[in-house]
Amino acid sequence: MADRQAFFEYINSGYATKGDAINIGAAMLDGETVTNAMVKIPLKTLNRHGLIAGATGTGKTKTLQIIAENLSDKGIPVLLMDIKGDLSGIAQPGTANAKIEERHAAIGFPYSANKFPTEILTLSEQEGVRLRATVSEFGPVLLSRILELSDVQAGIVAVIFKYCDDHKMPLLDLKDFKKILQYATAEGKDEFAQEYGRISSSSTGSILRKVVELEQQGADLFFGEKSFDTDDLIRIDENGRGYINIIRLTDIQDRPKLFSTFMLSLLAEIYATFPEQGDSDRPELVIFIDEAHLIFNEASSALLNQIESIVKLIRSKGVGLYFVTQNPTDVPDAVLSQLGLKIQHALRAFTAKDRKAIKLTAENYPLSEYYKTDEVLTALGIGEALVSALNEKGIPTPLARTMLRAPMSRMDVLTNGELADLLKTSKLIPKYNTVVDGESAYELLTEKIETANRKEAKEKAQKESESARRTTTSRGSSSRRSTANPWLKTLSSPTVIRSVLGILGKMMRK
Known part of the structure; x- marks a missing residue:
């Protein structure tokens, strides 16, 4: 048995903070909670990103809920990806019971x-605030990476965007983008060849097929207007608490490309619009990406590079990214190395491969004289986790097996009636849920093509009319020439012709 008092001092000194922090639970030793050995995460380091991992049913979602609640209480807005559909209960208060009271007594506070200020967002036709972005805002580089285009095809996309910029043609939705692709190798091929060089129809055809594939995953609902303003993610309510924005993603689990498209677009927009914060004492926004493997499993190497770059850079904007997944190996090493907070729930060792993965996972955590990490990973109970954070100086805290506090809000979903009432009070639904289909590249190109067709038809009609007029004039001139000479008219009369024939007949008889 380790010395509990020494352990208590070890934890409290390691997690001591001078600034503000969130308290997620108390440390455990030899399987028992050490009351008041608090595990706290400084607000100052929450933009250093993090990982919440563990097997199904070990409490990852509740841990996410705990951190989101505490951030909201500190006036920090949160964005949650709700793929399983079990986070909407944050909008309603929780209910105490004997187990929760016992847990909190062991941790050391009541x-x-x-309940917390909540906004429900959606990418699809589910109820909620509609999230959209225009193709122009997405940009040629990110669009090419999402479509997994070759360098040649990516160059064509860049030319398409340049043409639209030069000719003041907004690219709002995929309909616009498909129209300009078709125009570049059909009606407008000569124009494109003159201004930007000839574009191969086989290349545009290949790009078009990739766009159709993206549409089949529901991206046509995402691209368009009105474009979502990322400033609406950082709202504070009248009580000074940050809004918890929940994106309902229950119906796109089988459409990972749409999910990764949205995530990269959102992160790129946040990075482009949020001001630099430098070494701030608190984050501006914290984003939790549940089922993070959906992003990484379907990502090309180019897309992974883009994700890695954003993870490295976005923390300077005061934004923390937290990936929630079953196994740390779901997250690429290049991204994993950027994560300051790691909360590891239990892992299950059913196979040799599982045991190997557990050993690898244990190596991601600091060494501890109080734990054999690989053994603890399989012995953690529900609502327990190994925690390794960064203190205010950026130094890793002691590894702590932690009894996590219970969520303050409901650990279940809203009823249909409660959801309807929440949506009625939303200030964002009137702003974003009206469909806007303004004049864009599709309409402008259609008008341009129709104008060109009308002009061509008019020119053709004029040519045909002129040709017919010349033919009529030619016939009239020939007729006039044949009747203009009176001697010719006299000689060609029937009387003269009969007389001549009569004379010739008499001469032949003689």
Whole structure:
């Protein structure tokens, strides 16, 4: 048995903070909670990103909920990806019971139920605030990476965007983009060849097929207007609490390309629009990406490079990214190395491959004289986790097996009636849920093609009319020439002709 008092001091000194922090639970030793050995995460380091991992049913979602609630209480807005559909209960207070009271008594502070300001967002036709972005905002580089285009095809996309910029043709939705692709190798091929060089129809055809594939995953609902303003993610309510924005993704689990398209677009937009924060004492926004393997499993190497770059750069904007997944190996090493907070729930060792993965996972955590990490990973109970964070100086804290506090809000979904009432009070639904189909590249190109067709038809009609007029004039001139000479008219009369024939007949008889 280790010395509990020494352990208590070890944890409290390692997690001591001078600034503000969130308290997620108390450390455990030899399987028992050490009361008041608090595991706290400084707000100052929450933009250093993090990982919440563990097998199904070990409490990852509740841990996410705990952190989101505490951030909201500190006035920090949160964005949650709700793929399983079990986070909407944050909008309603939780209910105490004997197990929760016992847990909190062991941790060292009482349980309090509370609800939090919540906004429900959606990428699809589910109820909620509609999230959209225009193709122009997405940009040629990101669009090419999402479509997994070759360098040649990516160059064509860049030319397409340049043409639209030069000719003031907004690319709002995929309909616009498909129209300009077709125009570049059909009606407008000569124009494109003159201004930007000839574009291969086989290349545009290949790009078009990739766009159709993206549409089949529902991207046509995402691209368009009105474009979502990322400033609406960082709202604070009248009580000074940050809004918890929940994106409902329950119906796109089988459409990972749409999910990764949205995520990269959102992160790129946040990076482009949020001001630099430098070494701030608190984050501006914290984003939790549940089922993170959906992003990484389907990503090309170019897309992974883009994700890695954003993860490295976006923290300077005061934004923290937290990946939630079953196994740390779901996250690429280049991204994993950027994560300051790691919360590891239990892993299951059913196979030799599982045991190997557990050993690899254990190596991601600091060494501890109090734990054999690989053994603890399989012995953690529900609502327990190994925690390794960064202190205010950026130094890793001691590894702590932690009894996590219970969520203050409901650990279940909203009823249909509660959801309807929440949506009625939303200030964003009137702003974003009206469909806008303004004049864009599709309409402008259609008008341009129709104008060219009308001009061509008019020119053709004029040519045909002129040709017919010349033919009529030619016939009239020939007729006039044949009747203009009176001697010719006299000689060609029937009387003269009969007389001549009569004379010739008499001469032949003689």
